Amino acid sequence: MKKLLLFGILLILAVSAAAGIIFVATDTPDASGKPGMPDPVATAVPSPGEWNPPDVPLYDPADFTIAASGPDLSPDDLFAAAITLLNNYTALFGNTVAPVSLSDSCLSEESRNLRGTLSDSALFASLVSEGSTGISSSVLTENEILAAYGFRVLPTGQTVTYAYTVTAGAGDAAYAAAGQSLQEWLHAVDELTKNAADSIVSRAAETEPVADSGWISSRGDIRDYGEFGRVGLHSAWYWDSGEQDHDWFYTTSEITMTPGTVTRNNFYKNHRFTLTIDPGYSNPGGNAPHLPGVSISGSAPTGGRDRQPAVCVLRSLSWITDIPDASFAFDCPAGGICKWEGTIHPFGNQAKQTFIFKAGVQITGSQSESRNGSTYTLSKNTVDVYHGFSDGLFSSGPDTNCTISQELHIRWHGGKYSSV
Numbered sequence: 036m037k038k039l040l041l042f043g044i045l046l047i048l049a050v051s052a053a054a055g056i057i058f059v060a061t062d063t064p065d066a067s068g069k070p071g072m073p074d075p076v077a078t079a080v081p082s083p084g085e086w087n088p089p090d091v092p093l094y095d096p097a098d099f100t101i102a103a104s105g106p107d108l109s110p111d112d113l114f115a116a117a118i119t120l121l122n123n124y125t126a127l128f129g130n131t132v133a134p135v136s137l138s139d140s141c142l143s144e145e146s147r148n149l150r151g152t153l154s155d156s157a158l159f160a161s162l163v164s165e166g167s168t169g170i171s172s173s174v175l176t177e178n179e180i181l182a183a184y185g186f187r188v189l190p191t192g193q194t195v196t197y198a199y200t201v202t203a204g205a206g207d208a209a210y211a212a213a214g215q216s217l218q219e220w221l222h223a224v225d226e227l228t229k230n231a232a233d234s235i236v237s238r239a240a241e242t243e244p245v246a247d248s249g250w251i252s253s254r255g256d257i258r259d260y261g262e263f264g265r266v267g268l269h270s271a272w273y274w275d276s277g278e279q280d281h282d283w284f285y286t287t288s289e290i291t292m293t294p295g296t297v298t299r300n301n302f303y304k305n306h307r308f309t310l311t312i313d314p315g316y317s318n319p320g321g322n323a324p325h326l327p328g329v330s331i332s333g334s335a336p337t338g339g340r341d342r343q344p345a346v347c348v349l350r351s352l353s354w355i356t357d358i359p360d361a362s363f364a365f366d367c368p369a370g371g372i373c374k375w376e377g378t379i380h381p382f383g384n385q386a387k388q389t390f391i392f393k394a395g396v397q398i399t400g401s402q403s404e405s406r407n408g409s410t411y412t413l414s415k416n417t418v419d420v421y422h423g424f425s426d427g428l429f430s431s432g433p434d435t436n437c438t439i440s441q442e443l444h445i446r447w448h449g450g451k452y453s454s455v
Contacts, residue, residue, distance in 0.1 A: 091133075091135055091136050091159075092127045092128070092136060093136055093137070093138045094124075094127075094128065094132040094136050094137055094138060094141065094190050094232075095138040095140055095141070096138075096140065096141050096187065096225070096228050097140075099120050099123070099124055099187055099188040100120075100185075100186070100187045100221075100224075101113060101116055101117060101120065101184065101185065101186040101187075102184075102185050102217060102221055103183070103184050103185075104182060104183035104184070104199075104210070104213055104214040104217050105182070105210065105214075106180065106182070106210060108181045108182070108183075108184060110173040110175055110181050110184075113173070113181075113184045113186070114170075114172050114173055116186075117170055117186040117194075117196070118170060120186065120188055121170060121188050121194060124188045124192065125192075128192075130192055131190070131191050131192050131235065132190040132191070132192075132232075132235060133158065133159050133160055133235075134150050134153060134157065134158050134159075134160075134235055134236050134239045135158040135159050137150070137190060137232050137235060137236070141190060141228050141229055141232040142229065142232050142233060142236065143229060143233055145233075146232065146233040146236040146237070149236050149237070149240050149242075150236050150239075152240070153236075153239055153240060157239040157240070158239070160239065169194065169251055169252050169272065169413065169443045169444055169445040169446075170186075170194055170196065170252065170443070170444065171194075171196050171252060171254040171270070171441050171442060171443050171444075172442065172444070173198055174440050174441075174442075175200065176436045176438065177435075177436070178202060178203040178435065178436060179200050179201075179202060179203065179258075179436050180200060180201050180202070180203055180205065181198060181199075181200055182199050182200060182201045182205070182209065182210050182213035182214075182259075183197070183198065183199035183213035183214060183216060183217040184197065184198050184199075184217075185197035185198075185217055185220050185221060185224070187224050187228065189227065189228055189231040190228065190231050190232045190235060191231040191234065191235065193231070193250050193251060193252055193253075194251075194252045194253075195224055195227065195252070195253050195254075196252070196253070196254040196255070197217065197220045197254070197255045197256075198254075198255070198256045198257070199212075199213040199216050199217065199256075199257045199259070200256065200257070200258050200259070201213065201258075201259045202259070202260070202261060202436060205259065205261070209259050209261070212259065213257075213259070216257060220255070249273050249274060249275050250271065250272075250273050251272040251273055251274050251413075251443070251445070252271070252272050252443055253269065253270065253271040253272070254269070254270050254271075254441050254443075255267065255268070255269040255270075256268050256269075256439050256441065258436070258439055260295065260420075260424070260432065260433045261295065262295045262296045262303065263294075263295045263303055263423070263424040263432040263433055264292065264293050264294045264295035264303055264305070264423070264424045265291075265292075265293045265295070266290070266291070266292055266293075266308075266418065266420050266423065266439065267289075267290070267291035267292075267293075268288060268289070268290060268291075268416070268418045268439045268441060269288070269289045269291075270286060270287065270288045270289075270416045270441045270443075271286065271287050272284065272285070272286045272413055272414070272443045273285040273286070273352065275350070275351075280401070280402055280403070281328075281399050281400065281401065281402050282326075282399070282400050282401075282402045282405055282406075283332075283350070283397065283398070283399060284314075284326075284397070284398040284399075284400065284413055284414075285349055285350070285352050285395060285396070285397050285398065286312060286314075286395060286396060286398065286413065286414045286416060286443075287352070287354070287393060287394065287395035288310060288312060288393070288394060288395070288416040288418070288441075289391060289392070289393040290308055290310060290390075290391065290392045290393070290418050291389055291390070291391050292305045292308065292389065292390045292391075292420070292423060292424075293388075293389045294386070294387065294388075294424055295424060302387070302426065303424045303425065303426050303430075304379070304381055304386035304387060304424065304425055304426070304427060305379045305385060305386045305387075305390045305423070305424060306378070306379055306381070306386070306422060306423055306424055306425040306431060307376075307377065307378045307379065307420070307421075307422060307423055308376075308377050308392070308418060308419065308420050308423055309374065309375070309376045309377075309418070309419040309420075310374070310375045310376075310392070310394055310416075310417070310418050310419075311372050311373065311374045311375075311416070311417045311418075311419075312334075312372070312373045312394070312395070312396050312414055312415075312416050312417075313372040313373075313414060313415045313416075313417075314326070314329050314330075314331060314396065314398045314413070314414045315329055315370065315371075315372070316412055316414065316415035316442065317412060318412050318442075318444070322410060323410045323411060323412045323444045324411060324412065325411065325412055326398070326400035326401070326405050326411045326412075326413065327400060327401045327404035327405055327411075328399075328400055328401030328404060328405075329398060329399070329400050330370070330398070330399050330400075331367060331370075331373065331396050331397065331398060331399075332397045332398070332399045333349050333350070333396065333397035334349075334365075334367050334373050334394070334395070334396045334397070335347035335348060335349055335394065335395055335396075336356060336358070336365065336375075336394060337365050337367075338363070338365060339358030339359075339363050342358050342359070342360045342363070343358065344356065344357055344358065345358055347393070347394070347395065349395055349396070349397045350397060352395065354393055354395075356391070356392055356393040356394070357385070357390065357391060357392060358377075358392075359377030359378055359379050359385065359390075359392065360379060360380045360383045360385050361377075361378040361379055361380040361383070362376075362377070362378040363375075363376070363377050363378075364376045364377075367396075373394075373396050375392070375394050377392060381425065381427045396414070398413065398414065405447060406447040407447070408446065408447060409446065410444055410445070410446045411444070411445055411446070412442055412443070412444055413442075413443045413444070413445055414442065414443065415440060415441070415442040416440070416441045416442070417438055417439065417440040417441075418438065418439050419437055419438045420433065420437050420438075421433070421434070421437040422434070423437070
């Protein structure tokens with residue numbers, strides 16, 4: 036059984052810096068002012084003094100990154116650009132970048148030195164023969180604006196996605212916060228990229244790897260509800276082909292709730308949330324049904340004792356999460372949707388500061404039927420924060436755009452699961 040290592044991406048919100056648009060690895064903007072699409076093939080050119088291997092394409096993080104912020108973003112265009120980048124990656128490197136194709140910019144000094152000791156066979160070998168990749172699309176509700184978007188393909192083939200949304204009519208401060216939060220995300224992803232690149236070299240040298248290919252993709256969304264507060268949803272998906280007849284998948288979702296500003300001389304406080312994970316979800320267009328033979332074979336947490344932090348384990352995946360201090364309920368009927376509902380005590384510490392809750396499920400699908408080249412939805416993960424914040428007296432919210440949903444589409448092709 037492959038060991039799965041969960042990478043945490045720290046998303047830090049700050050209300051500062053000016054909003055703008057950054058689009059990496061693209062052509063110049065078109066006449067409409069929208070960012071251009073990535074070139075069909077993105078090949079890095081090493082800078083003077085950098086690692087200069089034989090005539091092979093180089094993986095440079097900048098060539099496989101999208102970062103955009105501002106009031107006029109197109110979710111459809113950005114998602115199409117993300118698919119193009121992942122397709123470019125696959126065309127250039129296959130499942131995983133070989134050590135010879137890693138640019139110096141994504142390696143630690145120790146790994147650069149270690150690479151210099153590798154044999155030619157190790158340098159040119161792609162070390163992962165099979166794997167699972169995919170992309171999470173952006174879904175906006177009515178009166179919701181995408182204010183920042185980030186995407187990167189890591190050298191190990193996994194994808195990371197980030198989105199920051201605001202309500203229609205949001206002011207400059209909200210867009211500035213979105214731009215600053217995107218920069219924080221990029222710094223965290225740079226570290227994640229270096230860990231993944233270092234793991235490729237360490238595998239080639241037969242030392243302990245830093246990263247593992249079982250992780251498919253992750254996505255982080257932040258919704259700014261103005262004076263009520265901010266809500267984040269960060270989901271990750273994993274694959275483990277340790278069984279002959281079935282593919283095992285895992286998904287986790289982490290909720291962050293941060294109460295907002297003062298109103299009527301009183302602070303808003305965290306109040307309630309509902310989290311659902313649905314492996315049986317099928318895309319409404321019919322182009323991405325759920326996995327054949329899908330079933331839920333594990334979930335966590337399933338309860339809380341005296342509202343103490345819960346230790347959660349799904350096979351080789353584990354984490355610790357806080358449990359809401361007022362009430363907590365879990366339900367996962369056979370063949371249904373796993374649901375976690377939490378209420379936070381208005382006078383407890385969880386109400387006044389950022390509250391974090393994390394849950395996950397283990398998913399089983401038919402290996403023979405799932406690996407037929409068709410596109411499938413692995414799961415739909417949703418948080419609902421209707422009246423998620425309250426001032427404890429007269430006001431609570433939000434009333435609209437209360438859900439954040441994330442889903443992942445995957446397809447088996449050429450020895451691995453890949454995005455559409």
